[in-house]
Amino acid sequence: MPPSRTSDSDLRIGVVGATGAVGRVTLQLLLDRGYTNIRTFASWRSAGGQLGNFEVEEATRVTLGSGDLDVCLFSIGTQWSRELVPAAAEAGAVCIDKSSAFRLEEDVPLVVPEVNGDRALGHTGIIANPNCCTIPLTMVLAPLHDAVGLRSVRVATYQSVSGAGSEAITDLRGESADDHLLRMDWEFDGIEFDEETKIRDETRKILELPELPVTATCVRVPTVVGHAEAIWIETVEQIAPEQAERILAQAPGLRLEKVPSHGHAIGIDEVIVGRVRGDHAVDNGLALFLISDNLRKGAALNAIQIAEILVDAALPNYSTER
Amino acid sequence: MPPSRTSDSDLRIGVVGATGAVGRVTLQLLLDRGYTNIRTFASWRSAGGQLGNFEVEEATRVTLGSGDLDVCLFSIGTQWSRELVPAAAEAGAVCIDKSSAFRLEEDVPLVVPEVNGDRALGHTGIIANPNCCTIPLTMVLAPLHDAVGLRSVRVATYQSVSGAGSEAITDLRGESADDHLLRMDWEFDGIEFDEETKIRDETRKILELPELPVTATCVRVPTVVGHAEAIWIETVEQIAPEQAERILAQAPGLRLEKVPSHGHAIGIDEVIVGRVRGDHAVDNGLALFLISDNLRKGAALNAIQIAEILVDAALPNYSTER
Numbered sequence: 296m297p298p299s300r301t302s303d304s305d306l307r308i309g310v311v312g313a314t315g316a317v318g319r320v321t322l323q324l325l326l327d328r329g330y331t332n333i334r335t336f337a338s339w340r341s342a343g344g345q346l347g348n349f350e351v352e353e354a355t356r357v358t359l360g361s362g363d364l365d366v367c368l369f370s371i372g373t374q375w376s377r378e379l380v381p382a383a384a385e386a387g388a389v390c391i392d393k394s395s396a397f398r399l400e401e402d403v404p405l406v407v408p409e410v411n412g413d414r415a416l417g418h419t420g421i422i423a424n425p426n427c428c429t430i431p432l433t434m435v436l437a438p439l440h441d442a443v444g445l446r447s448v449r450v451a452t453y454q455s456v457s458g459a460g461s462e463a464i465t466d467l468r469g470e471s472a473d474d475h476l477l478r479m480d481w482e483f484d485g486i487e488f489d490e491e492t493k494i495r496d497e498t499r500k501i502l503e504l505p506e507l508p509v510t511a512t513c514v515r516v517p518t519v520v521g522h523a524e525a526i527w528i529e530t531v532e533q534i535a536p537e538q539a540e541r542i543l544a545q546a547p548g549l550r551l552e553k554v555p556s557h558g559h560a561i562g563i564d565e566v567i568v569g570r571v572r573g574d575h576a577v578d579n580g581l582a583l584f585l586i587s588d589n590l591r592k593g594a595a596l597n598a599i600q601i602a603e604i605l606v607d608a609a610l611p612n613y614s615t616e617r
Numbered sequence: 618m619p620p621s622r623t624s625d626s627d628l629r630i631g632v633v634g635a636t637g638a639v640g641r642v643t644l645q646l647l648l649d650r651g652y653t654n655i656r657t658f659a660s661w662r663s664a665g666g667q668l669g670n671f672e673v674e675e676a677t678r679v680t681l682g683s684g685d686l687d688v689c690l691f692s693i694g695t696q697w698s699r700e701l702v703p704a705a706a707e708a709g710a711v712c713i714d715k716s717s718a719f720r721l722e723e724d725v726p727l728v729v730p731e732v733n734g735d736r737a738l739g740h741t742g743i744i745a746n747p748n749c750c751t752i753p754l755t756m757v758l759a760p761l762h763d764a765v766g767l768r769s770v771r772v773a774t775y776q777s778v779s780g781a782g783s784e785a786i787t788d789l790r791g792e793s794a795d796d797h798l799l800r801m802d803w804e805f806d807g808i809e810f811d812e813e814t815k816i817r818d819e820t821r822k823i824l825e826l827p828e829l830p831v832t833a834t835c836v837r838v839p840t841v842v843g844h845a846e847a848i849w850i851e852t853v854e855q856i857a858p859e860q861a862e863r864i865l866a867q868a869p870g871l872r873l874e875k876v877p878s879h880g881h882a883i884g885i886d887e888v889i890v891g892r893v894r895g896d897h898a899v900d901n902g903l904a905l906f907l908i909s910d911n912l913r914k915g916a917a918l919n920a921i922q923i924a925e926i927l928v929d930a931a932l933p934n935y936s937t938e939r
Contacts (some may be wrong), residue, residue, distance in 0.1 A: 446898075448898070449904075451894070453775070453838065467799075471777070477789075478843075478880060479840055479843070479908075480879070481906070505646050508898035510897065510898060510902075512773070512847035512904060514775060516840070517799065517839050517840055518799045518839055523836065525773040525802055527832065554804065558800060559802040570803075575830045576768075576771060576830035576851065581772075582834060584834060
């Protein structure tokens, strides 16, 4: 269980895109963690409805720019983030954005709390949440890089449909095995391989290794939740699989399982990593496998953890100061 | 359409495991190709039934050892193959076995017709059909090795449930997206990563590169038909992606698509290969992606093509000679 945050209940939190797949998980995790001073926002199509006890407000530059929010967690499309995030940030909210809109901008920290959490403190109003595959990947890469240095990364992804939002989940639930949606897909949202570029560029930014070779092949598979990744790395110094396992077992946010199980990974906060073995194609090669709950650590949880870095740094005076 | 083989109709063919997922495709492909002198065999549980116009006989050492079959196509489990294949072979049938029972035995050719078809002619009664992932993989690797030499291979698989047989298909068709079977899995038939060792050892044997580093990560995904593979290779000489594409476009049995489509790959004979791009982790690196119909080229079709190598080499006197 996460620590109760009832003492932080004055923190005024906006959840934008609250009716979407990630937004709903965000709201639930906030409630689980004891936050109560929450407002929920969505597009005009969902506005006016209820999410539990919360009335869903329309997300506009006006409602989000009203200046009475401390933190805004955005999980809306990139285009909408570009439109709405700056308005909320200008009005004084720290905006944690899950879209790719600001991730590579120089003055926007791109944060995985376990990897580079201190970067969050250098924000200028906007903090970006990385891609759902980048987050668990960097959590596995960072401790290994610290120990023996990274020379290259290759990764093949197995991404669930919930990464494509609520509609894709509904579609999959309505399909039978004979139907088209039980097909694998590698053209996400009509944008070919954009996902692969994101994984490369974001991994480089988070690890602060701008030249690191990262080659990704991204595939959507017909499962509801859970993103898996088959990873090959080459390291600067040699490392035995057993030594790598010991490092990963102690790294924050990771759970080491000899054989990571899809079933175990759903609904938990940790990223499961395992299948650590030598890759004999190179002297210092290692193969690994990970699976994580893409709606939690891959999205909603990571954003909340970023907010809590700010809260922990600023409390007890955070909410009264503003 | 394949060439009509009506002139070879005297060839006496046994389809063993005819009621299984691969066996049914084998029978259909044989009929499509004009073969008519066919007997079908299955375990006692399915024996006595009908498959179209064919009465299903029980597969036993006696029925298969009766000496009146020229070619036997086996798609039964490894344990049953060990039991039944030798009996049929001793009785004079050339046995083409799709299990892993004999694949690595020294006097058993392991054949992908487009890659090492001539090896089939050196058989001593048994010819092995490679693993459903090895077949398309070697078809892509062989022409590139011929052109620039292979130094290493890494492959992540996306394998459909039909690779696990008819029951797995029925199970998947009965499940909804919330159910367990829409989970990814990497412990095939309870045997952990046996599949990965097979891909390595079989690729080395077929390409006749006993030292080639091949690291595979195998995953079963919840789709009915179609095995995909994300591949990274390092070559001895440098090769531009465009040059690799030209080589692959001309290679037998391959269809080059910029972005191989899962939908296109089902029900066709060719392996679709594409997404050819540089892998900048090494000087001579290339990343590729393939998808193939695992029941056809990955199993049934490959076995029939092996039989046809023998037929083409021995005809017109094949069936009368024996």
